[in-house]
Amino acid sequence: MRWRLLRPLRTFSGLVLICLTLAGCSRGLVVDDTTLTARGQDSRVQYVILHYTSSDSARARNTLTLGEVSSHYLIDANPPTIYRLVDESRRAWHAGDSSWQGRTWLNASSIGIEIVHPGYRDTSQGRHWQPWDQAQIDRLIPLLQDILQRHGLSPERVIGHSDIAPQRKLDPGPLFPWQQLAEAGVAIWPDAARVAHYQHLLAGQTPPLAWFEMVLERFGYSLAARPGQTDATRNVIAAFQMRFRPARHDGLPDAQTAAILAALVPDSFAEISRFTGLAEPAIDLP
Ligand SMILES: [Zn+2]
Known part of the structure; x- marks a missing residue:
């Protein structure tokens, strides 16, 4: 009598064990074997696009979490804080109509980083670009180093929104410290x-x-x-x-x-x- 009860239990636990051994049990009905791996592959992420929010922290958080635009990361200010809003395996909606090196609509092939920064102020004396907060840049650099390393990307793949959409975007603007990023190995700068x-x-x-x-x-x-x-x-x-x-x-x-x-x-x-x-x-x- 006891054996009759135990045997189905043992069979069941055996199945669980097989399932766990074949990775991806939840997909087990579709994929039979994941032990073979192709050498010919790379990351879907080809570029990292840098933006400024042109708004304060509260508005940026609100827009990027509840609106029609989003980014993978948001670097907030005072104190500098990195939020991950979208998993890197998914698309964030930050690039829009864009093009670089022949590729278009770069949301699908990029990671977007928004940095809380006001951009510029237009006054009667002209346009005033706002300075960057070094504390935010100090957080951005290791984030970029980590992203480039994980996705196997070279420093030239870090570009600005104004590079991929020069007809309609100015961010991250002329005061952005590209040279400093290049010295840290996460952007390029001419010799x-x-x-x-x-x-x-x-x-x-x-x-x-x-x-x-x-x-x-x-x-x-x-x-x-x-x-x-x-x-x-x-x-x-x-x-x-x-x-x-x-x-x-x-x-x-x-x-x-x-x-x-x-x-x-x-x-x-x-x-x-x-x-x-x-x-x-x-x-x-x-
Ligand atoms: Zn932008």
């Missing part, structure tokens, strides 16, 4: 010696706009204008300048912007001659 070298070669001459457009696209920007916009190239140059030459980011091409761009995009400097029709090709660094 000063290369920039100086190209500036010397250009001798104050601005390459043709067509060269800027070609190289900016090669770097990652999309120059496609939205309907009704005619200043697409100028907006892209301004986005590039905000990131790498923040002292002046009016979107007008000049020799210094060209030198910085050439320092960031390999082999691009020599191609200036293609657009100028010079008999002698411009000399590139080895």
